[in-house]
Amino acid sequence: MADTPFTIPPDRIPRHVAMIMDGNGRWALSRGLPRLAGHKAGTENLRRVIRSSVEFGVKYLTIYAFSTENWGRPPEEVKGLMFILEDVIDRELAELSKEGVQLRHIGRLERLSPNLQEKVLDAIDATKNNDRLVLNVAFNYGGRDEIINAIQRIMKDGVPPEGVTDELVSRYLYTAGTPDPDLIIRTSGELRVSNFLIWQGAYSEWFVTPKYWPDFDREEYLRALETFASRDRRYGKVSSSEYEASNA
Ligand code: FPP
Numbered sequence: 001m002a003d004t005p006f007t008i009p010p011d012r013i014p015r016h017v018a019m020i021m022d023g024n025g026r027w028a029l030s031r032g033l034p035r036l037a038g039h040k041a042g043t044e045n046l047r048r049v050i051r052s053s054v055e056f057g058v059k060y061l062t063i064y065a066f067s068t069e070n071w072g073r074p075p076e077e078v079k080g081l082m083f084i085l086e087d088v089i090d091r092e093l094a095e096l097s098k099e100g101v102q103l104r105h106i107g108r109l110e111r112l113s114p115n116l117q118e119k120v121l122d123a124i125d126a127t128k129n130n131d132r133l134v135l136n137v138a139f140n141y142g143g144r145d146e147i148i149n150a151i152q153r154i155m156k157d158g159v160p161p162e163g164v165t166d167e168l169v170s171r172y173l174y175t176a177g178t179p180d181p182d183l184i185i186r187t188s189g190e191l192r193v194s195n196f197l198i199w200q201g202a203y204s205e206w207f208v209t210p211k212y213w214p215d216f217d218r219e220e221y222l223r224a225l226e227t228f229a230s231r232d233r234r235y236g237k238v239s240s241s242e243y244e245a246s247n248a
Helices: 024-029 034-058 075-098 114-126 143-156 168-172 218-230 240-246
Strands: 017-020 060-067 101-106 133-141 184-187 205-208
Touching: 024 034, 024 184, 034 060, 034 075, 034 133, 034 218, 060 075, 075 101, 075 114, 101 114, 133 143, 143 168, 184 218, 205 218
Parallel strands: 017 060, 017 184, 060 133, 101 133, 184 205
Antiparallel strands: none
């Protein structure tokens, strides 16, 4: 079947989309498969989602691949997720780079094996000049951890209290230099933030789909973008049309 053409005007496409890729485990369970098979299917889907993001003209895509809380999962699942990251870099990096994807990491690398840390850093370096899509991989990432890390570094740098502004804090986060997410998508129907981009997502629009992550396809991604395109973002103010009407 041919892909549905999309008609969203470029100025209504979110610049930065962030995704909570939830439901791999339930996807596997519903098929009588082990959880890792769900993560594998989720990885296949990630490849498609990256491609669609490039097609739609999204400039930044942030994916929640491993949270600071995920260390509490069974050791074989943790090991499996580490392996997936390594495997994606080994097998997909060349192709992703050809497509213009720049890889970045947000979170703490320290707890990963030295070999994996080196792989991630090499991949970041190898793709640093690509500019079609910035792919932020949140791995060993937690929003509170990120804010604590920022406060510690702000204090170490001796910034005076009056120097602590919205803009300064943003510069100390793992996402420094990346615009805040316009749209956050969560799969599998859960209505939770789960410690994801808690500072950066202050004014993000949300789209929650009941689909499990491995089933989040191009059609559903388009639905999310269409919903976003129809929203009126007010950032705590009133909409421009309401403002004009009340001042007429
Ligand atoms: C949440 O589903 C998903 C994760 C914790 C891992 C997401 C990882 C991938 C999609 C693979 C791609 C990863 C990398 C490193 C590129 P869940 O396991 O919590 O699902 P459940 O809520 O149904 O149990």
